[in-house]
Amino acid sequence: MTDEGADKLTQGMSKDGGPAVVLVKPQMGENIGAAARAMFNFSLTELLLVAPRDGWPNAKAIAMAAGAAKVAEAAQVFDSTKSALSGFQYVIACTARDRDMAKPAFTPERAAQELRARHEAGQKVALVFGAEASGLENEDISLMDAILTIPANPEFSSLNLGQAVLLCGYEWMKAADQTAPESRGRGEATPASREALVQLFEHLEEALIHSNFLMLEEKRPAMVQNIRAMLMRAELTEQEVRTWRGMIKSLQRATPRKG
Amino acid sequence: MTDEGADKLTQGMSKDGGPAVVLVKPQMGENIGAAARAMFNFSLTELLLVAPRDGWPNAKAIAMAAGAAKVAEAAQVFDSTKSALSGFQYVIACTARDRDMAKPAFTPERAAQELRARHEAGQKVALVFGAEASGLENEDISLMDAILTIPANPEFSSLNLGQAVLLCGYEWMKAADQTAPESRGRGEATPASREALVQLFEHLEEALIHSNFLMLEEKRPAMVQNIRAMLMRAELTEQEVRTWRGMIKSLQRATPRKG
Numbered sequence: 394m395t396d397e398g399a400d401k402l403t404q405g406m407s408k409d410g411g412p413a414v415v416l417v418k419p420q421m422g423e424n425i426g427a428a429a430r431a432m433f434n435f436s437l438t439e440l441l442l443v444a445p446r447d448g449w450p451n452a453k454a455i456a457m458a459a460g461a462a463k464v465a466e467a468a469q470v471f472d473s474t475k476s477a478l479s480g481f482q483y484v485i486a487c488t489a490r491d492r493d494m495a496k497p498a499f500t501p502e503r504a505a506q507e508l509r510a511r512h513e514a515g516q517k518v519a520l521v522f523g524a525e526a527s528g529l530e531n532e533d534i535s536l537m538d539a540i541l542t543i544p545a546n547p548e549f550s551s552l553n554l555g556q557a558v559l560l561c562g563y564e565w566m567k568a569a570d571q572t573a574p575e576s577r578g579r580g581e582a583t584p585a586s587r588e589a590l591v592q593l594f595e596h597l598e599e600a601l602i603h604s605n606f607l608m609l610e611e612k613r614p615a616m617v618q619n620i621r622a623m624l625m626r627a628e629l630t631e632q633e634v635r636t637w638r639g640m641i642k643s644l645q646r647a648t649p650r651k652g
Numbered sequence: 653m654t655d656e657g658a659d660k661l662t663q664g665m666s667k668d669g670g671p672a673v674v675l676v677k678p679q680m681g682e683n684i685g686a687a688a689r690a691m692f693n694f695s696l697t698e699l700l701l702v703a704p705r706d707g708w709p710n711a712k713a714i715a716m717a718a719g720a721a722k723v724a725e726a727a728q729v730f731d732s733t734k735s736a737l738s739g740f741q742y743v744i745a746c747t748a749r750d751r752d753m754a755k756p757a758f759t760p761e762r763a764a765q766e767l768r769a770r771h772e773a774g775q776k777v778a779l780v781f782g783a784e785a786s787g788l789e790n791e792d793i794s795l796m797d798a799i800l801t802i803p804a805n806p807e808f809s810s811l812n813l814g815q816a817v818l819l820c821g822y823e824w825m826k827a828a829d830q831t832a833p834e835s836r837g838r839g840e841a842t843p844a845s846r847e848a849l850v851q852l853f854e855h856l857e858e859a860l861i862h863s864n865f866l867m868l869e870e871k872r873p874a875m876v877q878n879i880r881a882m883l884m885r886a887e888l889t890e891q892e893v894r895t896w897r898g899m900i901k902s903l904q905r906a907t908p909r910k911g
Contacts, residue, residue: 431815436805460808495841495892502826544825546695549719556690559815560822566803567761597899606902619895627886636878640856643865644903 411565412508413439413481413517414558417474417533418524420446426457426465427555428522433461435562440468441477441519474521474533479588482516483508486529486537487557489550495622497539504541505564516584520561525554531614535594535621536587538628582630589634594621600641670824671767672698672740672776673817676733676792677783679705685716685724686814687781692720694821699727700736700778733780733792741775742767745788745796746816748809756798763800764823779820784813841889848893853880859900 414432419425419442429440442449449470458465471477478484485504499507508518521537523529534540543552543560552560585593598617601607607616629637673691678684678701688699701708708729717724730736737743744763758766767777780796782788793799802811802819811819844852857876860866866875888896 430808433808434804434811434815436807460810500826543822545693546825548695549689549692551719552693556693556815556818559818563802563819563822566805567759600903600906601899604902604906606899616895619892620899623886623888623892623896627882629882633878633882636875637882640860640865640879641903643863644859644900645906647859647863647904 410436410438411512412437413441413519415441415443415474415477415484415519415521416445416554417443417477417521417529418446418527419522419554420525422447422451422453423457424525424554425451425454425468426459426461427553428558429454429458429465429468430461431555431559431562433458433464434559435566437562437565438464438467440464442468442470443474443477444472445470474536475587475591478519478521478536479586479591480517481519481587482584483511483518484521484537484587485519485539485541486521486523486534487561488523488529488534488540488542489552495619496534496537496625499539499541501541501543501561501564502567504539505561505568507539508565509568511584517586520558522554522557531618535618535625536591538625582632585629585631585634589631590624590629593624593629593634593637596638597624597641600645603645669698670696670771670777672696672700672778673821674700674702674733674736674743674778674780675704675813676702676736676780676788677705677786678813679784681706681710681712682716683784683813684710684713684727685718685720686812687817688713688717688724688727689720690814690818690821692717692723693818694825696821696824697723697726699723701727701729702733702736703731704729733795737778737780737795739776740778742770742777743780743796744778744798744800745780745782745793746820747782747788747793747799747801748811755793755796758798758800760800760802760820760823761826763798764820764827766798767824768827779817781813781816841891844888844890844893848890849883849888852883852888852893852896855897856883856900859904862904 414428414437416425416428419428425442425445432438432440445451449468450466454465455462485499485508504520508520512518521529521533523533541561543557545552594617597620598607601620607613624637627633673687673696675684675687678687684701684704691697691699704710708727709725713724714721744758744767763779767779771777780788780792782792800820802816804811853876856879857866860879866872883896886892
């Protein structure tokens with residue numbers, strides 16, 4: 394099956410191969426390489442890096458990636474999580490901690506099924522992993538649709554980056570062929586891109602700062618998290634984001650009430 | 653849960669914790685250590701080594717095992733696969749190749765369910781892994797009840813020993829309890845009553861009429877439906893409804909912008 398194999402390989406490197414893997418502030422190049430290898434073990438090929446500590450390209454990453462070096466070599470690099478995710482429509486973060494972030498919390502299996510259904514419906518989806526030691530910051534998490542946590546021994550739950558990517562990739566491959574996508578009851582509507590959502594968030598937050606709702610600066614981060622989580626849960630379409638922005642603009646322009 | 657945690661740990665080190673992991677002719681100590689760590693990530697603690705190439709104990713194995721060093725330190729060493737397996741009642745081999753050995757061939761998930769069922773019925777069960785490069789010999793395989801193969805990218809299916817143990821351990825843990833409820837990530841928060849939602853809807857709609865967003869009366873019913881649908885999808889809690897109402901009130905009171 395050499396010809397077929399070659400075709401598959403080319404196909405495998407296309408961006409239609411499944412969820413992108415986004416590594417936020419990865420530290421050691423070896424870990425980036427191990428993640429690339431784990432991705433390619435399960436036919437994932439689109440790697441995005443947010444602010445890799447040791448810069449990019451990184452020879453240690455390529456060496457560690459070995460047979461998956463082309464996945465690492467094709468990695469795209471971004472300054473911020475926000476910019477890396479701007480083109481995605483559905484994003485799940487892998488996090489060890491229970492965040493209580495008012496977001497759906499999935500097992501890896503359930504997350505893979507959700508990603509698979511959305512991928513097959515044409516959505517651009519991603520899996521996001523935090524830095525080796527510190528994980529993802531809450532501000533990053535506020536941009537995610539859901540989180541997944543890998544079940545493990547509570548006495549020894551530490552998995553390294555490559556292992557976490559491996560388990561998520563494995564579940565992605567397992568989720569093949571369980572295709573019946575759940576209907577969201579919104580027909581062919583296009584889910585909002587992350588960029589449109591971020592613009593909505595920032596518009597609303599700016600309006601709420603201006604109106605003094607987010608007056609107390611020390612409380613602001615938590616309130617912003619909660620507001621974002623509520624809007625994320627609504628899984629807005631592009632059109633709905635425009636509606637929200639119109640509503641906010643309209644409310645801002647209204648004559649102030651007396652009293 | 654310190655006491656419970658301590659109990660769990662002791663329990664975790666007992667031999668009743670799940671399948672034993674048998675490594676046949678493992679080569680590098682680091683790989684034995686990585687296997688021990690992967691085992692303990694999923695609460696497996698009984699490690700058997702058949703003819704480790706570099707002898708035993710092995711300082712590199714202990715170092716690599718890190719937090720799972722006690723699993724590696726407690727490893728039992730045997731001369732042959734046959735003697736290692738003599739006390740077991742049901743044994744599954746992990747192998748990459750299709751052996752055509754007239755044995756049941758399982759996915760890792762199915763294998764874990766089989767091991768779990770037999771373990772719970774009181775049988776002594778084991779998972780067997782071959783040497784890094786060569787895998788298991790057919791004579792070893794002849795001692796196994798079944799084989800399992802980890803699904804992977806046919807173009808890049810190579811998993812190392814630690815990764816193979818990790819995926820099998822993960823499936824073992826998953827097979828424990830199919831009941832873990834999916835969390836919506838909002839703990840004990842009270843879902844909003846219909847009454848609170850309707851009050852929110854009416855408050856927002858009144859504000860939007862006042863601000864002229866819902867100016868065109870003939871379009872109003874459809875727009876109101878859409879706005880309500882978006883908010884319904886967010887599955888708001890009572891507290892979140894109060895937050896929304898506060899935001900709306902605040903935006904209404906803001907000084908109107910020029911232009």
